[in-house]
Structure formats: C-alpha cells, structure tokens
Amino acid sequence: MGEGVDEAGWDVEPGDEIEPMVQAVGRLLKVCRESAGVSVPELAEALGYGEDMIRKIERGARIPRPEFLDSADTFLKAQGHLRAFREDMRKARYPKKVRELAELEGRAVEMQFYSNHIIHGLLQTEEYARALLEMRQPAYTQDVVERGTAARMARKVVFDREPAPTLSFVLEQVTLERPYGGRMVLRRQLEHLLAVAMLRNVTLQVMRTNREKNAGISGLVEVLKFADGTAIGRSDGAFNGRPVSNPKDLRILELRCGMIRSQALPPEESRDFIEKALGRL
Template sequence: MSNEGVDEAGWDLEPGDESAPLVEAVGRLVRFCREAAGMRVAEFGEALGYGEDMVRKIERGARIPRPEFLDRADEILNAGGHLKAFKEDMEKARYPKKVRELKALEDRAVELMQYSNHNIQGLLQTPEYARALFEMRQPALAPDVVERETAARTARKGIFEREPAPTLSFIQEQVTLERPLGGRVVLRRQLEHLLDVAQLRNVTLQVMPTDREEHAGVHGLIQVLKFADGTAIGRCPGAFNGRPVSDLRDLRILELRYGMIRAQALTPRESLAFIEGLLEKL
C-alpha cells in the first residue's frame, strides 16, 4: 500500500475540535455499514485502496474522511447514499477551527475593510500564492497541513459570490505586490487575479505606495467587519494587545486609521494602473 493513498484518505482531527462529535458519528456509520456488508477492516481497506490502520482511524473518529473516501465507501458497502450525505459536512470539518470561525464572520459581514502590509490579503490570494505562503512557514508544516490550510483559505472566497453582495475594501502595501513569493509565475497569476477581482462592482482595491512620507498604518494590518445588525468586529496586531475588538470606541480608532490610509493610498483607478505596470515588468 502506497503512503500516498494512505495520506489521501482524510485529515487528522485537531485536539478539542468542535466537529469531533460529528466526525465520530460518521466514523461509527462507516463501521456500521461495513459490518452490515459483512466486510472485515482489512478487506474493506483493500477494496478502497487504503491501509487498515487508516480505516480504523476513520471509524473511531480520529481522522476526517475525505469526500472521495465517502463516495467510494458508499459504493463498496451499498450504503444507499447514507455515507455520501456527509460529504459537505466532512469538507467543512477539515478546515482549522480558527478558519471556520473567521469564515462564519465573513459570511455575515455586509462590509469589510482590510489593510495588508506583509503579503496579499487572504481573500485575494490565488491557491498557488496561498500554498507558497504555507510552504514557507517555519518550522515547516507537514504536506497534509499545507493542503488543509490552502483549501481552507480558498473556501473563504465564497464572499465574492454572495447575494446581496457585501461592500469590500482592500488596501495593499506596494511591496506585497512586488515580492515574488512562490516565484514570478505565481506572482503574475496573483496580480492578474487582483485585476479581475477589482472589476467587481462591490470591490475597491487600492495600493499604498512605498514612497509616501506619511502613513497611518504603522501599527500593522487592519481588519474591520460590519454586520447587518449594526455591530462590528475589528483587529489590529499592533493595537489593543492584538485581540479582536467590538467596543465602539476601539472600532472608531481602527476606522479612523483605515480611512487615513485609504486617503493616503493611490485611488482605485491609479491602483489598477499601477498593478498593470507591474505586470508589464514581469
């Protein structure tokens, strides 16, 4: 049995993950269907193309089964679609808890403001760019973790397809558009993607030039999400001890700083022209 097949069976469940009860329930269902079909673990694993140990991990809820695993298991065990029915739930469960929580907030937001000073903001990243970032982490992340984090970040892009569309404002430091993280091909595709996203009517994209003598973003990145009920949540690593804030006074400070950065940055039209110029040089 190849290691590649084993690794592709699923993802390890994080300790204390709130999805654990559901994952365990699906594991018990897999076991029930296998036993009802009269198959031993080794026989079932061989039919699937996975190792016996991996099947046992899934059945006891220690590993999140991939959608492909559930598809194949449903067919082999003649489960009548009962295993396939949990594919979407298992896909969501594999994302890290912090990403699921962030996505839940983004799914509710009617307005988002994001200033990024180190790399391209997560919602704007192509899968290739995101993967390159995770592969650069030190200590190095395991390949399975890189894949999981990349898929989780890509899944958040549903915010661009929502109806009614939220108002999205992004400001990127010039250096984030010039540093070829992942290589020049990855950067080219990333810049082309930015130009495509900037064409959406609900999206505003601006560039903060490096040569500005005044800059309100010295505290680092800023993120503010506003919701339909009038509440909001914001974050800035360089302020409020790095913790998320929802107090009106604290939010006002973040909005003030963001507004000043937006005024100091290139206009949206100038920003698109700047990105097009960078593409011509690649």
Template sequence: MNEGADEAGWDVQPGDEIAPLVEAVGRLLKVCREAAGMRAADFGDVMGYGEDMIRKMERGQRIPRPEFLDRADTVLKAQGHLRAFMEDMRKAQYPKKVRELADLEGRAVELLMYGNHNIHGLLQTPEYATALFEMTQPPLSPSVIEREVGARMARKSIFERDPAPALSFVQEQVTLERPYGGEAVLRRQLENLLRVGQLRNVTIQVMPTQRREHAGTQGLIQMLKFVDGTGIGRSDGAFNGRPVSTPRDLRILELRYGMIRAQALPPGESLAFIEQVLGRL
C-alpha cells in the same frame, strides 16, 4: 496542528466542536460497512488503507475526506447516505481557526482589510498561497500545506454571496512586487487582483511606497461588520493584537483604516498601477 495527515483525512483535535459530527459520520461508516458484510481489514484493502486507519475513522478520531466518503458510498452500496456528509466533512477538515474566520466572513456585510506584508488571503491564488505556506518556519508537511491552502481557497466563496458584502482592500506597493514563488506565480496573482478588482462590490487600493505620511505604520488591520451593527476587528499594533468588538475600539480601527484609504491611490489609479507592475514582469 496535526502534521501526520494523509490522504484519508486528518485527526480530530481535542476539544474541537466538530468532534460529535465526525463521530456520527464514523458510526454511519461502520454501519454501512457491516451492512455490506465487509470486515474493516477487507474494506481497508479495497479503499487502499490499513485496518487501523478505517477503525480510527469509525471511532470518529479521523476526519474522512469527501473523496473517501464518495468512494466508500459506492463500495459499500450506501445509497448516498455517506455522500450526504461530503460537504460537512469538507468544512470539518479545515483548521478550527479557519472555520471560525470563514463563519465570521460569511455573516459580514462589510470587510475592511489593510495588508502590509503579503496579498490578503481572500485575494490569493492557490499558487501564491502555497508559496507562502512553503516558507513557514519550522517547515510544514506537504499534507498540512495542502490542507491550509484548501481552507484558504474555500473562504473565497464570499465573492459568490448574494447579496454581496462590500469588500475593501488596501495593499502596500511592496506586496505587489515581491515575487513569492517566482515571477510566474506573481504574474497570475496580479492578474487575479485585476479580475477581482472589477467586481462591483470590491475595492482594491494600493498604498505607494513613496508616501511620506502613512496611518498604517502599526501594521495589519482587519475589520468585519455585521447586519445588526456590531463588528469585530484586529490590528497588529493595537490592543496587543487581540480581536476587539466594543464600539470604542472598533471606531479607533475604523478611523485608522479610513485615513489609510485616503492616503492610498484611488481604486481606478490602483488598478492601473497593478497593470503597470504586471507589464514589467
């Protein structure tokens, strides 16, 4: 992961499949600049970047931010040709693993997720996600944290899909009580859980700490099911933590998740429990 990013964008990682797209955008940027009669150095001065940065973007070595393309389109009088790639670059700037996960989530018709350490990423507020990334060791640079948080928030478009997928979350009680980022951050996070929990296609359940039997002792579980009957899943304590997709392996995870759901509080009681935790803050 590149930590030398600045406001112009991020370096393209070797072997990344988005490299051809970034190169094409870079060539278009150069064509527009030359058509406007501007040298790279002059264009950089107007945009607030050095000539070397402009050259890197034109060579496809640096992913330009959507905001950069928006302003460049105006400066170079590109008539919308650069702005047309803003959404593509918005997706391209996210880490490869996040793009791959977002693609899977975008195709899933059902998601099953058990979290035992923190609130699941799809349920996180920007402040909560930022607090988590700020605790990463070794420390991440501010620009990398911004990139990771932006990518995580972009995945939440899954809640706006039509038809909507069925989303099931089971959260350990401790994840609702540990104040990552402070009590104000936790308060907004719990309020977000209550809002999302009201959606008809979303089920949020709480696993009380006092439970004497617990099928989730082997850790995190995530499963995604697709319309063709296939799926993919992962658990920290099964299959060496590797993603699995065979019917047999998925059945093991599904049985384990089903038991976790049965042992957790029902959805209505879970939302009431979250309200109680919120009221104590």
C-alpha cells in the same frame, strides 16, 4: 507529498468541538460496513485507501474527505447516509481558527482590509498561498501546508455570495513586488488581483512605498460589519492584536481604515499600478 495529503482526510485536532461529529461519522461508517458484510481490508482495497486509514476514520481519529464518503456510500450501498455528511466533513477539515474566520466572513455585509506584508488571504491564488505556507519556519509538514492552502481557498466563497458583500482592500506596494513562490506565481497573482478589482462589490487600492504618511504603519487592520449593525475588528497595532467588538474600539479601527484608504492610490490608479507591476515581470 506526505501521508494525509492524498489520503482519506485529516487528523482530528484534540479538543476540537467537531470531534464528536467526526466520531459519529466514524461509527456510522463502521455500522454501514458491517451491515454490508465488508471487512476493513476489503473496503480499503475497494476504495484505494490503507487499512489503517479506514480504522482511523471509524474510531473518529481522522476526518474523512467528502470524496471518501461518496465512494464509501456507493460501495457499501449506504443509501446516502454517509454522503449526507459531505458538507459537515468538508468544513471540519479546516483548522478551528479558519472555520471561525470563515463563519464571520460568511455573515459580514461589509469588510475592510489593510495588508502590509503579504497579499490578503481572500485575494491569494492557490499557488501564492501554498508558497507562503511552505516558507514558514520552523517548517510545516506537507500535510499542514496542504490543509492550510485548502482552508484559505475555501474562504474565497465570499466572492460568490448573494447578495454580495462590500469588500475594500488596501495592499502595500511591496506585496505586489515580492516574488513569493517565483516570478510566474507572482505574475498569476497580479493577474488575479486585476480580475478581482473589476468586480462591482470590490474596491482595491495600493499604498505606494514612497507615501510620506501611512496610517497603517502599525500593521494589518481588519473590520467586518454584519447585517444586525454589529461589527468586529482587529489590528496588529491596537488592543494587543485581539479582536474587538465594542463601538469605542471599533471607531478607532474604522478611523484608521478610512485614513489608510484616503492615503492610498484611488482604485483606477491602483489598477494601472498593478498592470505596470505585471508588465515588469
């Protein structure tokens, strides 16, 4: 793996709103280090990171991993001041768009998704997600692949929320058959889908390829509803793919979602279909 995957953190994206916080944590690290009478080379050797990495963190150019803050806090006897930023830095590690999406998913009480080319991100295993990122062209660096994979996995906390949101997924048959990452990766992905489909707050349906009518022909559709009665949605085939939140536009997307669900296999038949797909691997 390239530098940045197993190192202390990720580079800060220029202009990102988290930049001031990362810089503040870097300054705090420097103050704690100097107060402890520890040099950069000494801290680097003690924690097992490069000196350049420590300097990047101290000047706010690198987002430290939570584990790095733990180790630095203990070694420098910082009394929890560095460790207090664990959660902030964990969230900061993910790209801005992912943080914004995770925030919306974290507030939603109902979510509806239709995926036509790949299995939806919230349903992906780590192996499957990494395989999708590794096949992108122009090729991503390994740093970007790992960061993207970690960010996608972090979004799956929606399944652990209390109270649990209502989740509805419709997947095209082809997403269950394309062996992205290899047959074993697909096998484990299908096993994961079957496990998620058994959750009481999840409805998972399959849209058969031989279906003569499909309201999802224009592509991906997503609708998220919130406790205050507001909602946001988007579709590849409507409103130029932009997110919309006004009732008139949302009505169009909700109608589309409803038609897609009515045309897909019912949940129980969908589980049987996935089990048969798994049996063919």
